[in-house]
Amino acid sequence: MDSLAAHFAAPLPTLETERLLLRAFVAGDAAAVHDNLQDDRIARNTLTIPHPYPAGAAEVFIAGHASAWTDGKRATWAVIEREGGALVGAMGLAFNHAHHRAELGYWIAVSRWGRGYASEAGARVIRFGFDVLQLHRIEAHHYPENPSSGRVMQKLGMTHEGFHRAVVWRNGTPKDNVSYAILRSDPRP
Numbered sequence: 001m002d003s004l005a006a007h008f009a010a011p012l013p014t015l016e017t018e019r020l021l022l023r024a025f026v027a028g029d030a031a032a033v034h035d036n037l038q039d040d041r042i043a044r045n046t047l048t049i050p051h052p053y054p055a056g057a058a059e060v061f062i063a064g065h066a067s068a069w070t071d072g073k074r075a076t077w078a079v080i081e082r083e084g085g086a087l088v089g090a091m092g093l094a095f096n097h098a099h100h101r102a103e104l105g106y107w108i109a110v111s112r113w114g115r116g117y118a119s120e121a122g123a124r125v126i127r128f129g130f131d132v133l134q135l136h137r138i139e140a141h142h143y144p145e146n147p148s149s150g151r152v153m154q155k156l157g158m159t160h161e162g163f164h165r166a167v168v169w170r171n172g173t174p175k176d177n178v179s180y181a182i183l184r185s186d187p188r189p
């Protein structure tokens with residue numbers, strides 16, 4: 001087994017930051033996920049989260065994470081406040097191993113916006129991707145009407161790389177994307 005395969009054979013590691021714990025989702029997180037994702041201010045800024053968020057969707061979302069990690073496709077962490085233990089978001093990497101890269105995706109509970117949580121958790125995940133998984137590049141994309149996510153990408157040390165017109169299809173409508181990336185050799189905040 002090569003060293004990368006060994007990572008995916010082991011459980012998803014828990015990562016810590018000053019205020020947050022990033023751990024694997026468990027079935028008991030479904031109610032918190034469901035409550036958070038009811039808010040269209042999260043759903044409309046993502047590629048796949050439906051609105052209204054249907055009953056049972058959180059369970060399906062959580063159930064897929066373990067095999068996605070084991071198969072080396074995705075790493076998805078629940079973002080937990082260390083003080084009080086509330087689930088306040090999700091942070092993930094979707095891998096493209098042929099090109100040693102991954103796409104970073106995230107959401108944070110609306111009640112916790114503006115506290116620096118996305119930046120704090122994202123920096124930890126980027127460190128894991130580069131230092132442990134030996135990725136070469138981590139990219140992220142946001143809709144033009146979601147500048148706070150672009151600000152998170154800037155705070156993560158990502159470089160603005162481009163504007164992609166009508167690159168994704170969302171709710172029957174083509175949508176533009178603003179793209180950022182960071183290389184392993186780039187300075188990190």
Ligand SMILES: CC(C)(COP(=O)(O)OP(=O)(O)OC[C@H]1O[C@@H](n2cnc3c(N)ncnc32)[C@H](O)[C@@H]1OP(=O)(O)O)[C@@H](O)C(=O)NCCC(=O)NCCS
Pocket residue numbers: 041042043045046105106107108109112113114115116117118119120141142143146147148149151152
């Ligand atoms: C984007 C999101 C993850 C940010 O989470 P967060 O924990 O509030 O992010 P942070 O506090 O780390 O940073 C947000 C930054 O955006 C800035 N910001 C907020 N509103 C802004 C706006 N309208 N225009 C520009 N910047 C804005 C904040 O001031 C902060 O920057 P600062 O620290 O320099 O002041 C959160 O809003 C979210 O979950 N949105 C919905 C889902 C989503 O967009 N996911 C990402 C898809 S690409």
